Amino acid sequence: MAEMPYTGGPLERIGQLGALSRRGLLAGSLGLGLSAALAGCGGGSSPSPGGAGATGKPKRGGVLHAAIPEEPFPNAYDMARVGSSTGTERVAYLAYNGLVNVDTSGKIVGELAQTIENPTPTRYIFDLRQDVTFHDGTKLDAKAVKANFDRIQDPKTKSPRRRALIESVNVLGPYQLEIRLTQPYAAFLGQLRRSKMPIQSPTAVEKYAASDPFKASVGTGGYKFVSYRKGDGVQLERFDNYFGGTNYFDQIAIKIIPSQPTAVQALMAGEMDFIRIAPESVAAIKGNPQVRLDAADDTFVDYLSFNQKVAPFDKLEVRQAFSQAIDRAGLVSAIYSGLAEPGHGPLASGFGSYYEALDDVAAQKYDVAAAKASLQAGGYDTGSTIRFDTFTDAPFDKEADVIQQALVAIGVKSELRKADFTTFATLFYDQRNYTIGNSQWNGSVDPDEVLTNLYGPEDGTTSNSTSAVDPQMTKLIAAGRTEMDPAKRADIYHEAGRRAAEQAHYAFICYPKVLAGLSAKVQGYKSRIGGGWPIDECWFA
Amino acid sequence: MTFRPLVRALGQGLAWRVTAKGAQTAIVLLGATVAVFLMVHVVPGDPARAALGAQASPQAVQELHQQLGLDRPLMVQYWSWLVAALHGDLGNSIMLTDPVTALLAQRIGVTAEIAVFALLVSLVLAIPASLVSARWRGAIADRSARVIVLAGIAIPSFWLALLLILAFHSVLPVFGYAPLSDGIWEHFSHLILPSVALGAGHAALVFEINRIGLIEAIQQEYVRTARAHGISERRIFLRYALRNAFLPTITVIGVQAGYLLGGAMLVETVFAIPGMGRLLINAVTARDYPLVQGGVLVTVVIFVAVNLLVDVSYALIDPRIRRRIRG
Numbered sequence: 072m073a074e075m076p077y078t079g080g081p082l083e084r085i086g087q088l089g090a091l092s093r094r095g096l097l098a099g100s101l102g103l104g105l106s107a108a109l110a111g112c113g114g115g116s117s118p119s120p121g122g123a124g125a126t127g128k129p130k131r132g133g134v135l136h137a138a139i140p141e142e143p144f145p146n147a148y149d150m151a152r153v154g155s156s157t158g159t160e161r162v163a164y165l166a167y168n169g170l171v172n173v174d175t176s177g178k179i180v181g182e183l184a185q186t187i188e189n190p191t192p193t194r195y196i197f198d199l200r201q202d203v204t205f206h207d208g209t210k211l212d213a214k215a216v217k218a219n220f221d222r223i224q225d226p227k228t229k230s231p232r233r234r235a236l237i238e239s240v241n242v243l244g245p246y247q248l249e250i251r252l253t254q255p256y257a258a259f260l261g262q263l264r265r266s267k268m269p270i271q272s273p274t275a276v277e278k279y280a281a282s283d284p285f286k287a288s289v290g291t292g293g294y295k296f297v298s299y300r301k302g303d304g305v306q307l308e309r310f311d312n313y314f315g316g317t318n319y320f321d322q323i324a325i326k327i328i329p330s331q332p333t334a335v336q337a338l339m340a341g342e343m344d345f346i347r348i349a350p351e352s353v354a355a356i357k358g359n360p361q362v363r364l365d366a367a368d369d370t371f372v373d374y375l376s377f378n379q380k381v382a383p384f385d386k387l388e389v390r391q392a393f394s395q396a397i398d399r400a401g402l403v404s405a406i407y408s409g410l411a412e413p414g415h416g417p418l419a420s421g422f423g424s425y426y427e428a429l430d431d432v433a434a435q436k437y438d439v440a441a442a443k444a445s446l447q448a449g450g451y452d453t454g455s456t457i458r459f460d461t462f463t464d465a466p467f468d469k470e471a472d473v474i475q476q477a478l479v480a481i482g483v484k485s486e487l488r489k490a491d492f493t494t495f496a497t498l499f500y501d502q503r504n505y506t507i508g509n510s511q512w513n514g515s516v517d518p519d520e521v522l523t524n525l526y527g528p529e530d531g532t533t534s535n536s537t538s539a540v541d542p543q544m545t546k547l548i549a550a551g552r553t554e555m556d557p558a559k560r561a562d563i564y565h566e567a568g569r570r571a572a573e574q575a576h577y578a579f580i581c582y583p584k585v586l587a588g589l590s591a592k593v594q595g596y597k598s599r600i601g602g603g604w605p606i607d608e609c610w611f612a
Numbered sequence: 613m614t615f616r617p618l619v620r621a622l623g624q625g626l627a628w629r630v631t632a633k634g635a636q637t638a639i640v641l642l643g644a645t646v647a648v649f650l651m652v653h654v655v656p657g658d659p660a661r662a663a664l665g666a667q668a669s670p671q672a673v674q675e676l677h678q679q680l681g682l683d684r685p686l687m688v689q690y691w692s693w694l695v696a697a698l699h700g701d702l703g704n705s706i707m708l709t710d711p712v713t714a715l716l717a718q719r720i721g722v723t724a725e726i727a728v729f730a731l732l733v734s735l736v737l738a739i740p741a742s743l744v745s746a747r748w749r750g751a752i753a754d755r756s757a758r759v760i761v762l763a764g765i766a767i768p769s770f771w772l773a774l775l776l777i778l779a780f781h782s783v784l785p786v787f788g789y790a791p792l793s794d795g796i797w798e799h800f801s802h803l804i805l806p807s808v809a810l811g812a813g814h815a816a817l818v819f820e821i822n823r824i825g826l827i828e829a830i831q832q833e834y835v836r837t838a839r840a841h842g843i844s845e846r847r848i849f850l851r852y853a854l855r856n857a858f859l860p861t862i863t864v865i866g867v868q869a870g871y872l873l874g875g876a877m878l879v880e881t882v883f884a885i886p887g888m889g890r891l892l893i894n895a896v897t898a899r900d901y902p903l904v905q906g907g908v909l910v911t912v913v914i915f916v917a918v919n920l921l922v923d924v925s926y927a928l929i930d931p932r933i934r935r936r937i938r939g
Binding site: 141142144145146154156157229231284300301302303304326327328329330332333334336337339340342490491492493494496497498500501502504510530531532533534 | 655656657658659661662663664665666668669670671672673674675679706707708709710715718719774777778781782785786787788789881882883884886890891894897898899
């Protein structure tokens, strides 16, 4: 099964990428940052009930046992050829590094890049660390990084990670790289983070990519791949020449456990040290002193999508009515055990300064009387039954049940169709053969990625399931992409968020937290927005 | 097991029987592949979407769809697959990229092991219990056994699997598969809970059929005759009644081979065992057409082969059938 909205593990974390100041030198070693640009950004872990986090002095040793719910995507873990699989990205996160990464406070920080210069809005200069070695013993330099970009940009590779905005990648010196863009793109750096643009050994790629993608999966990260038994699991071991020095386990053993109850029992029995937790499993692990729950704020957004090619969802009043019928707080309590925030707009609170609560927008506020009035104003035929598509992964099927009942309260009858995710995704994203359906957006690092995908053009390049293009949103999205000043950008996204909420192309439901279950002996876990699986910096007490 | 000695021993009659069965098998296989091919293609869901993930753009999905040749007419796709399959090539998995034959070969041993253990569990539980139940029909032991059997039939294997995990998670491994190279105890301890979960329902059916068979058998005249000759009850039950009661039981075991394979799919998912069942479930959810078709083909072959073995075993157990075949 494809990694999909909330089916397994901490899903793609959406980080906050602030804009760069023009001509600004973004200096620093690993603390390099865009902190100024990110002022006010949120994200990161909230205090977890069991107090997951760094305590005590890190020490080496032990085998960390972790679970993923599904098979890695093809061609694991040759990431240039892997699609939008957050499950695969999470495992790859342990073995690779990016030019940049997201830190625990949500800032974009240099990783393989020691400094980043942005002399013009379309030009980035990266000075690379000089102490980095790939797991195969070859050195990381500017040529190696360029080889990665060249491969992804080459149409022959058919890489799902190809960046259309990259004009050229040039080696300026042994450890200096230049990337030129075709137009300014404020969200660009975030797209280079570890989980999205991991740097592979060109030597291994050249030797093995065509014959054995797993052997081509050679990075610079704290752990190197040892074995991958398809259907069973992945083994990694510590890479002793890791420049970061934060790889404490001797090994990380990852098992594929599709059943959440099994994974939870394995965690409780001490056979697992780290698993993702679905909301319905929270109660099961609470009270077990051997287990901790980490609930981290993120930038996920659950939504109900209206196909506006299907009447009467072309009418604003009808969409508003459906949105107003949903008791978001009640749903969060019932479905997410309170581990989510009620949502009113496309940008979750994890987006920090770009976030606005929008709970004053009538179209996204729970109000049954107003919903009934809107329904009437929209001329909705309450004698009809509409189709409601969802998929059978928790908690989306249950979320759909709650929404269906909410619609009954305003006199709307719906026929709920629960399908496996592949069926749902084909109908919902590809064919737009649905009327209303609920899903989630995650996996972005910047508001632009959320808005472009939810409101982008209907040319097949975005995941806009509504079949509607709002010219005003298009204008705001374009403005946000090219505006490099974070304060001005925040204003643009506040306006875009409000517009999105008012037009109710989607009913925004909630912003779920990312839940992880850890054995009590695991120390140093700090969830971070922006993707990845930061168990690579943990250790055993 | 090879059939040649058996065929020689039993003569041309059995040879014809096997040949006829072989022809039937070929038709069943062809029919199954056509049915599965149509089913997996008719239901919505695109393997390209599954392979690229939830957030891939529709354009990227469409490109991969074409790369995989899924835009060709269904008949063309099926014919290509069939021709390759007749040459022993079941294609490559879309999700796992490996050849389907290699993937099935890796997993089939695991599933077979669980199925065999489940079968053993079911026989160990059911046969002695049915003997006791039939011998002391109506007694507390019989009634208790029948209540347990009803529960065994009613409880789905995946639910029983979850209950077993809850009950034994501190004693036995609750997930995964350990190869023999990891140690004998490690290997077998990983098989206990899945085998019990899968075998329990099967045991219930075997118990019920065998019990009925035994009760009928002990009412036959030959049993009365044996008793009149002073043969012990133990010998009558084990030597005469059980052997006669066992024919319908064997039929059930054969038919239930399909159940074991189907049940293994659920049990493997719950216990995170990398067997053929889980492979096929993943293949179905990902619309991995080559893998689904290859997996179904192999499953049908196994099912038919087991039933053929059951037919042959009748002749081994019952001399009357052997004589009839020899004609």
